[in-house]
Amino acid sequence: MTGVRxxxxxxxxxxxxxxxxxxxxxxxxxxDGAGDADFLWRASIAxxxxxxxxxxFPGVDRAFLLLRGDLRIEVGDRGEQRLRPGxxxxxxxxxxxVGAEPLGGSCxxxxxxxxxxxxxxxxxxxxxxxxxDRLLLLATxxxxxxxxxxxxxxxxxxxxxIDRPAGNPPSADAPLVAAFIRDQFVQ
Numbered sequence: 001m002t003g004v005r006x007x008x009x010x011x012x013x014x015x016x017x018x019x020x021x022x023x024x025x026x027x028x029x030x031x032d033g034a035g036d037a038d039f040l041w042r043a044s045i046a047x048x049x050x051x052x053x054x055x056x057f058p059g060v061d062r063a064f065l066l067l068r069g070d071l072r073i074e075v076g077d078r079g080e081q082r083l084r085p086g087x088x089x090x091x092x093x094x095x096x097x098v099g100a101e102p103l104g105g106s107c108x109x110x111x112x113x114x115x116x117x118x119x120x121x122x123x124x125x126x127x128x129x130x131x132x133d134r135l136l137l138l139a140t141x142x143x144x145x146x147x148x149x150x151x152x153x154x155x156x157x158x159x160x161x162i163d164r165p166a167g168n169p170p171s172a173d174a175p176l177v178a179a180f181i182r183d184q185f186v187q
């Protein structure tokens with residue numbers, strides 16, 4: 001399967017948030033091995049166990065999609081919102097003041113961060129193909145995904161990263177979350 005990487009949830013390493021208020025597990029980072037200061041885009045699953053602020057990432061755009069739990073969140077002066085699984089992705093700047101409080105237990109969310117002006121992402125529940133340089137598919141439960149002639153079995157929180165998706169779009173037997181990532185830079 002050229003251009004398709006299977007990214008197993010069990011292989012991810014938990015690391016504390018930049019501000020120490022939670023834990024994240026990177027799914028994929030571009031370029032490979034990039035850190036907080038030099039990634040073009042990063043996809044991770046954040047676990048929020050207690051109320052507090054989000055880390056600040058100036059010059060970064062964020063797309064945040066709740067996977068599990070019930071979360072009260074406030075972004076800048078937009079007012080308080082309540083997110084649940086099924087809520088649309090919340091978009092905000094990395095420099096925005098963001099505070100969140102899990103309601104009734106911990107929460108997990110897919111967090112896509114893109115360097116403003118150099119990459120962008122659309123984050124939604126998988127429905128159809130879009131133009132993208134990279135497609136990240138995340139299983140919210142078990143799923144069988146067909147990419148071309150190959151079928152891949154995914155467990156909860158496993159992901160597929162597909163470079164330069166072309167031809168027939170992937171199909172799945174269960175709901176997936178999709179991030180469509182576009183490069184906006186010249187190498």
